[in-house]
Amino acid sequence: xxxxxxxxxxxxxxxxxxxxxxxxxxxxxxxxxxxxxxxxxxxxxxxxxxxxxxxxxxxxxxxxxxxxxxxxxxxxxxxxxxxxxxxxxxxxxxxxxxxxxxxxxxxxxxxxxxxxxxxxxxxxxxxxxxxxxxxxxxxxxxxxxxxxxxxxxxxxxxxxxxxxxxxxxxxxxxxxxxxxxxxxxxxxxxxxxxxxxxxxxxxxxxxxxxxxxxxxxxxxxxxxxxxxxxxxxxxxxxxxxxxxxxxxxxxxxxxxxxxxxxxxxxxxxxxxxxxxxxxxxxxxxxxxxxxxxxxxxxxxxxxxxxxxxxxxxxxxxxxxxxxxxxxxxxxxxxxxxxxxxxxxxxxxxxxxxxxxxxxxxxxxxxxxxxxxxxxxxxxxxxxxxxxxxxxxxxxxxxxxxxxxxxxxxxxxxxxxxxxxxxxxxxxxxxxxxxxxxxxxxxxxxxxxxxxxxxxxxxxxxxxxxxxxxxxxxxxxxxxxxxxxxxx
RNA sequence: GGGCCGUUAGCUCAAUUGGCAGAGCAGGGGACUCUUAAUCCCAAGGUUGAAGGUUCGAUUCCUUCACGGCCCA
Numbered sequence: 147x148x149x150x151x152x153x154x155x156x157x158x159x160x161x162x163x164x165x166x167x168x169x170x171x172x173x174x175x176x177x178x179x180x181x182x183x184x185x186x187x188x189x190x191x192x193x194x195x196x197x198x199x200x201x202x203x204x205x206x207x208x209x210x211x212x213x214x215x216x217x218x219x220x221x222x223x224x225x226x227x228x229x230x231x232x233x234x235x236x237x238x239x240x241x242x243x244x245x246x247x248x249x250x251x252x253x254x255x256x257x258x259x260x261x262x263x264x265x266x267x268x269x270x271x272x273x274x275x276x277x278x279x280x281x282x283x284x285x286x287x288x289x290x291x292x293x294x295x296x297x298x299x300x301x302x303x304x305x306x307x308x309x310x311x312x313x314x315x316x317x318x319x320x321x322x323x324x325x326x327x328x329x330x331x332x333x334x335x336x337x338x339x340x341x342x343x344x345x346x347x348x349x350x351x352x353x354x355x356x357x358x359x360x361x362x363x364x365x366x367x368x369x370x371x372x373x374x375x376x377x378x379x380x381x382x383x384x385x386x387x388x389x390x391x392x393x394x395x396x397x398x399x400x401x402x403x404x405x406x407x408x409x410x411x412x413x414x415x416x417x418x419x420x421x422x423x424x425x426x427x428x429x430x431x432x433x434x435x436x437x438x439x440x441x442x443x444x445x446x447x448x449x450x451x452x453x454x455x456x457x458x459x460x461x462x463x464x465x466x467x468x469x470x471x472x473x474x475x476x477x478x479x480x481x482x483x484x485x486x487x488x489x490x491x492x493x494x495x496x497x498x499x500x501x502x503x504x505x506x507x508x509x510x511x512x513x514x515x516x517x518x519x520x521x522x523x524x525x526x527x528x529x530x531x532x533x534x535x536x537x538x539x540x541x542x543x544x545x546x547x548x549x550x551x552x553x554x555x556x557x558x559x560x561x562x563x564x565x566x567x568x569x570x571x572x573x574x575x576x577x578x579x580x581x582x583x584x585x586x587x588x589x590x591x592x593x594x595x596x597x598x599x600x601x602x603x604x605x606x607x608x609x610x611x612x613x614x615x616x617x618x619x620x621x622x623x624x625x626x627x628x629x630x631x632x633x
Numbered sequence: 634g635g636g637c638c639g640u641u642a643g644c645u646c647a648a649u650u651g652g653c654a655g656a657g658c659a660g661g662g663g664a665c666u667c668u669u670a671a672u673c674c675c676a677a678g679g680u681u682g683a684a685g686g687u688u689c690g691a692u693u694c695c696u697u698c699a700c701g702g703c704c705c706a
Binding site: 215267295489633 | 640643644645646657658660663664665666667668669670671672677678699700701702703705706
């Protein structure tokens with residue numbers, strides 16, 4: 147951003163110098179007593195056009211537009227709550243301060259003392275009695291009317307997006323409300339919020355490739371966590387009974403409209419519960435979030451959500467019965483025969499990968515309304531407990547989908563340490579066969595399980611995707627303030 | 634990794650078959666006491682993403698690269 151138009155910059159610099167020459171601090175330290183500009187309108191809904199009041203307000207924000215240059219002018223001030231029109235009158239301010247106010251640049255931050263009026267054309271405004279320069283802007287802001295449209299600039303310089311586009315401000319306020327609503331409900335349900343290591347000697351709890359970093363003093367590599375699962379379950383072993391963590395996970399994979407290498411996840415674990423309890427809690431939680439933010443879109447989050455087994459979902463969509471094809475080659479042949487139109491390449495894919503492929507391609511995009519897909523094959527689920535039905539090779543697990551996207555993943559948590567050891571050993575075999583997303587063997591976690599973990603229901607939910615769904619955005623980059631970009 | 638599309642003034646966008654690179658807003662000068670994409674007059678603003686190539690002449694055609702978007706794997 148160094149090659150700016152020197153003329154535009156020089157003019158703003160000149161105005162900065164002029165302020166200083168006139169003894170005005172262009173960067174004062176504070177401006178106490180500011181109220182949200184939206185309050186002015188909210189408190190004068192009944193004020194007739196053309197009327198003035200004696201109601202004084204102090205507001206502050208960024209100068210966004212200016213109309214008129216003579217003895218009366220109108221300016222727009224933008225703060226977080228919205229936009230308010232300022233009326234500047236030479237007979238109120240005097241010629242000198244009038245000239246100074248009108249010579250400010252769009253983008254300058256100012257504070258204003260004024261009284262509420264409604265203009266003759268009917269807009270609630272503040273008549274400026276006094277104003278203060280709060281920070282001089284030395285660069286031109288985006289277009290006052292078109293805003294900032296360039297996607298790349300919006301992501302790389304989010305501050306400009308927030309300055310220019312009020313939808314961007316609204317979106318990230320909405321995101322904060324989503325996060326707060328999640329915390330509020332889990333807190334109310336008796337969960338303890340905890341913080342576990344981001345830097346981990348061994349990563350785990352999901353099937354993904356990690357970022358690796360290095361601790362100089364300890365002279366050892368550490369991994370950025372891909373999930374919080376294993377640490378949280380050790381806290382369940384420790385007797386905290388209901389725990390959750392909401393924070394960033396990191397996965398070393400490609401970026402896409404649905405993937406950012408760092409993303410926000412909430413995971414919770416509840417002792418003496420199972421995956422059905424997790425499902426009920428998820429339904430209530432998401433419905434509560436939707437209510438808290440005033441969601442009024444196409445999706446119906448009210449419980450209970452539709453439930454379908456993974457087997458039936460795939461069977462209905464493709465005619466392939468994955469549980470009748472537990473052999474890798476048999477399943478590959480069934481997929482090739484049943485769905486040439488899918489264009490799936492089955493070469494070199496393992497059985498669990500094939501199941502995942504066919505589901506992702508044929509089923510997932512169709513899951514628009516909130517849906518719980520239940521009862522997964524054990525091969526896909528190294529931390530889920532075997533199904534109580536006794537059905538061979540099934541675990542108690544569900545994934546939640548909405549808007550064609552996975553938003554949550556939950557199990558009846560595996561607490562039999564011997565079974566868990568066998569699952570780790572299976573993952574090691576997958577890794578040896580070339581699966582670089584396989585789960586590494588975690589002896590310390592096994593030791594914790596050997597001390598005894600109560601039956602536990604656990605769930606992880608992607609916060610970014612939840613915000614996408616709640617806001618109707620189709621790209622994760624829209625809901626992450628500073629998404630990952632190439633240099 | 635592959636395919637397609639895009640990159641022009643600070644911002645939003647034009648530019649005919651390959652023929653002097655334009656407008657609005659913003660910025661500068663001026664007029665204006667109810668405007669709200671204010672209006673009016675004047676002047677200014679460009680390494681057309683980068684590097685090569687074809688051509689008398691390239692924003693336009695070709696090649697490579699960078700960044701972004703969408704789709705696919």
